[in-house]
Amino acid sequence: MNEPWPRIDLKALDSGVAPDADWYRDFCGAIVGAATARPVAQPQETTPIHCASSPDSEPCGGHIRLLTAIDGTEIRWACNRCGLRGILVGWEGSTYDLSGVEWPDADWLEVELLASQYDALLGVGFTDPVARRILGTARGATVAVVLRCPREALAHLRDEMERAAEHARTAGDWELFDQVFRRIEGVLGPR
Numbered sequence: 001m002n003e004p005w006p007r008i009d010l011k012a013l014d015s016g017v018a019p020d021a022d023w024y025r026d027f028c029g030a031i032v033g034a035a036t037a038r039p040v041a042q043p044q045e046t047t048p049i050h051c052a053s054s055p056d057s058e059p060c061g062g063h064i065r066l067l068t069a070i071d072g073t074e075i076r077w078a079c080n081r082c083g084l085r086g087i088l089v090g091w092e093g094s095t096y097d098l099s100g101v102e103w104p105d106a107d108w109l110e111v112e113l114l115a116s117q118y119d120a121l122l123g124v125g126f127t128d129p130v131a132r133r134i135l136g137t138a139r140g141a142t143v144a145v146v147l148r149c150p151r152e153a154l155a156h157l158r159d160e161m162e163r164a165a166e167h168a169r170t171a172g173d174w175e176l177f178d179q180v181f182r183r184i185e186g187v188l189g190p191r
């Protein structure tokens, strides 16, 4: 297959040209977040981002893989199951670009979660930039999802989760949310 890779310009998507741009912009935005959140993207790194393709109205079921570290202005990605792929440009400075969110480059920790636990955490819809960057570092997809960030950032996420927990939540989500919270507390150790 030697067809050219589709180039997707985030700036053009943001201007709302396409009628179905909303979900597609969020899908592309999640890929930008994943690529810009991690300090060094590993080639062929699979993310928990679900493929947007749905042939015959059935979701593809694959996950998005980051194919290269950010090379200048291009983010190259592909589904690990179907042929969906693309090159993202024009993402710098967009709301999805997490590269400007700063945290100390020290005392790195990893948190391993089940995919369902990660989805519950994502479902909170954090607007806090540090929390968004931590979620963006997720790698792995089907069984375990691993987050990697400095201790100080993880402690910040714990505080944000405590804040989120004060709002009403559905019972199912709450259980998963609580599991993630206890997991993070375990990694951070005693306060």
Ligand SMILES: [Zn+2]
Residues within 6 Å of the ligand: 051, 052, 053, 060, 061, 062, 063, 079, 080, 081, 082, 083, 084
């Ligand atoms: Zn796919």
